[in-house]
Amino acid sequence: MPGGPNPKPKRAPYRHTKPRLRVETSTLWEYPSQHYVSEKTGKAMQGDKGYVGATPSWVIWQLLQRYTRPNDLVVDPMVGSGTTLDVARDLDRRGIGYDLNPQRDDIFRADARELPLETGVADFAFIDPPYSTHVDYSDDPRCIGKLDSGGADHGAAYYEAMTRVIGELHRVLKNRRYMGLYVSDSWRKRRGKVGGGGGEFMPIGFELFSIMRERFEPVDIICVVRNNRKLGEGNRHKVAKEQNFFMRGFNYLFIMKKVDR
Numbered sequence: 344m345p346g347g348p349n350p351k352p353k354r355a356p357y358r359h360t361k362p363r364l365r366v367e368t369s370t371l372w373e374y375p376s377q378h379y380v381s382e383k384t385g386k387a388m389q390g391d392k393g394y395v396g397a398t399p400s401w402v403i404w405q406l407l408q409r410y411t412r413p414n415d416l417v418v419d420p421m422v423g424s425g426t427t428l429d430v431a432r433d434l435d436r437r438g439i440g441y442d443l444n445p446q447r448d449d450i451f452r453a454d455a456r457e458l459p460l461e462t463g464v465a466d467f468a469f470i471d472p473p474y475s476t477h478v479d480y481s482d483d484p485r486c487i488g489k490l491d492s493g494g495a496d497h498g499a500a501y502y503e504a505m506t507r508v509i510g511e512l513h514r515v516l517k518n519r520r521y522m523g524l525y526v527s528d529s530w531r532k533r534r535g536k537v538g539g540g541g542g543e544f545m546p547i548g549f550e551l552f553s554i555m556r557e558r559f560e561p562v563d564i565i566c567v568v569r570n571n572r573k574l575g576e577g578n579r580h581k582v583a584k585e586q587n588f589f590m591r592g593f594n595y596l597f598i599m600k601k602v603d604r
């Protein structure tokens with residue numbers, strides 16, 4: 344046996360691990376990351392984490408686990424960076440995605456108010472629409488993100504556009520199938536006003552829920568905790584107290600079912 348000190352034990356290479364996804368069983372959902380690690384491919388990202396306004400992929404994973412089966416057709420009419428398509432592929436579902444501003448070759452350019460898809464063919468639909476005018480998604484004048492959910496018309500044009508989108512989702516879905524809509528309310532400071540009461544609250548979640556209620560049966564309402572960097576910044580909490588408003592801490596996830604008799 345050769346002498347000398349024992350060689351240092353080799354360290355396993357550092358790997359950033361995320362908790363394994365488990366199907367949620369309550370109406371309060373939380374996960375410490377935007378994305379999950381696929382058990383099938385080992386991929387640690389779905390969609391594009393650089394796309395402003397991208398949906399947390401694990402939320403879509405939860406929905407597809409519960410409301411779809413392998414080979415089902417999953418439709419997203421505002422698919423953005425393609426998150427829904429990647430999750431669908433990961434779970435062996437067929438995904439079809441549309442957007443006014445396609446980010447990749449497997450996304451079709453279309454207005455969500457007029458989907459080039461036959462009636463009654465989709466097994467599930469997911470949508471994460473613009474929440475008023477927070478993000479400039481594209482120069483396309485048809486972008487619903489250019490419509491204010493408050494302001495002078497009190498959101499009339501925004502809600503009219505979203506009524507048409509929800510109507511399209513109802514049309515393309517098969518009867519007795521489900522959809523999920525992920526959205527947040529909004530608050531903004533009124534220009535020129537300081538101090539308490541100087542803001543405008545836009546209850547987008549409840550407004551869109553009541554539009555969906557006209558056509559769909561409600562299945563459940565999930566509260567998804569926002570894993571937002573801004574919520575970790577002390578200065579923002581100070582401003583929220585001083586100006587008497589609340590930062591958005593959660594998104595709604597409305598789960599609806601098409602039940603046509």
Ligand SMILES: C[S@@+](CC[C@H](N)C(=O)[O-])C[C@H]1O[C@@H](n2cnc3c(N)ncnc32)[C@H](O)[C@@H]1O
Pocket residue numbers: 390391394396397398399420421422423424425426427441442443444453454455456471472473480481485486487488
């Ligand atoms: C919140 S983002 C969706 C994010 C997406 N789920 C993802 O994970 O990347 C909203 C998307 O709606 C699209 N959009 C806005 N108005 C649209 C319309 N009339 N028809 C189709 N897409 C539209 C925007 O281009 C944007 O990509």
